[in-house]
Amino acid sequence: MSFLVRRGDESVVQEFATACSAGSVGALRRMLAPQAVVVSDGGGQVAAAPHPVRGADAVAQCVTELLSLQPGTALTVQAVNGQAGVVLRRAGAVVAVVSLTVTGAKVAAVWIVLNPDKLRHWL
Template sequence: MTDVSAGTLAEMLDERQHLLEIALWMFGSESTADRIVQETYRRWYALDDEERAGIVVPRAWLTRVAGGICLELLAAPGPLPVPGSAGAPAPRPRPAMLPAHQQARPDQGMLVRHDRVARRFAAACDLGDAAALRAVLAADAIVVSDGGGKLRAPVRPTYGADAVARFVTSLLAGRPGTEVAVESVNGRTGLVLRQAGRAVAVVGVSVAEAEITAVWIVLNPDKLQHWHRP
């Protein structure tokens, strides 16, 4: 099943910022606000498929939940408690990592072929050209995105060249001010998307012959800090 209800990358980032602003307004602490947003998304992912499908306007639901968590914390006696599963200390930020098989050291010919295909993919992404994306994808291509529970990213992989092309085009649409840069991702050519120097997505691809077989999109803010630029 394809889960594309999360909308575009621009919409997801705007949604997260909206929730952060609610929590900041209530508490004035960025660390507390981040924990509140994380707990809000944890509750979203705790729903089953049928419950999520029944939510007509997810942003409104998330806003109500974030506000409710704020009220719960304000009403709690004693020191400010840490909401939900966010109590564990945050791991030290690491570079965005993609599946282990992409980290092997291929020969130079494979790297050159990978670079050529990845750059075709990057050009199609930059133009938002679904047909060009479809042309570089294998028929059974897959796309997987990782929001780390901190963005309302799709919870399932998307399969098939047509569906993957639509997914990627939709995800990257509506992104004014976003720079698409071709950079090394785990030792191979990939893409980094930035807004005002801050990375908002890192994209890696798996290549077989002249086609892309898998697209890996890291959206988790904790994994993107390494990719920020002045």
């Protein structure tokens, strides 16, 4: 898997984070490439899409549902796999890590790790 957010694409990641914080399907939709895809991993322990979701409308809806911010959730932009990404924490514990593939000024792919076993090393 390749997680590609080049220098200069940090503004796209920040915009993505802002749209997620707002829970705005429309804002997410506008920043997605038409053939965008989201892959999520819940490890069978938390809700995640069982298969990749394709198409900007479906991806925007899926991301909004998976990353819905419950009270007490903090969302930050920070390094994920050496690139700008998004980390969600609830009660101080990491509950999701998001990597993006950015093409031009659009998000082409969203990779969401929700699996608690894979998030244990995150601080």
